[in-house]
Amino acid sequence: MQDSYLSLLKFILPSYILDHFELISARNEGEDILHIELEEPNIIPAEFEAGKYHSKGFFPSITIQDFPLRGHRVYFHIKRRRWLKLEDGDKDKVGELSL
Structure with missing residues (x-):
């Protein structure tokens, strides 16, 4: 079932989204x-x-309501990973990565 949703998402979403995010559930x-x-x-x-x-x-997850598909409401729940930069290899000194 996930594969069929993934195939559909390739037509709906910009390629950038599917290049950087994985489908977890539908x-x-x-x-x-x-x-x-x-x-x-x-x-x-x-x-x-x-x-x-x-x-x-x-x-924290964000929720985006997209355009309806054939009369059905569509909600995307997107979770971005938190990346911390280790400065000079020291785990005590970190900075957040902004994408």
């Missing part, structure tokens, strides 16, 4: 609401590979 709520959960994987973005970064959980 579920119906009643007859007319679709919830789609996307999560940033635990992979350091290519543009930041030169530094020392460590994943420290997630930012």
Whole structure:
């Protein structure tokens, strides 16, 4: 079932979203609401590979209501990973990575 949702999302969402987020779940709520959960994987973005970064959980999830699909409401729940930069290799000194 996830594969069929993923195939559909490739037509709906910009490619950037699916390049940087994974489909976690897709579920119906009643007859007319679709919830789609996307999560940033635990992979350091290519543009930041030169530094020392460590994943420290997630930012609070955001919910985006998208345009209805054939009369059904669509909600995207997106979780971005929290990346901390280790400064000079010292785990006590960290800075947050902004994407």
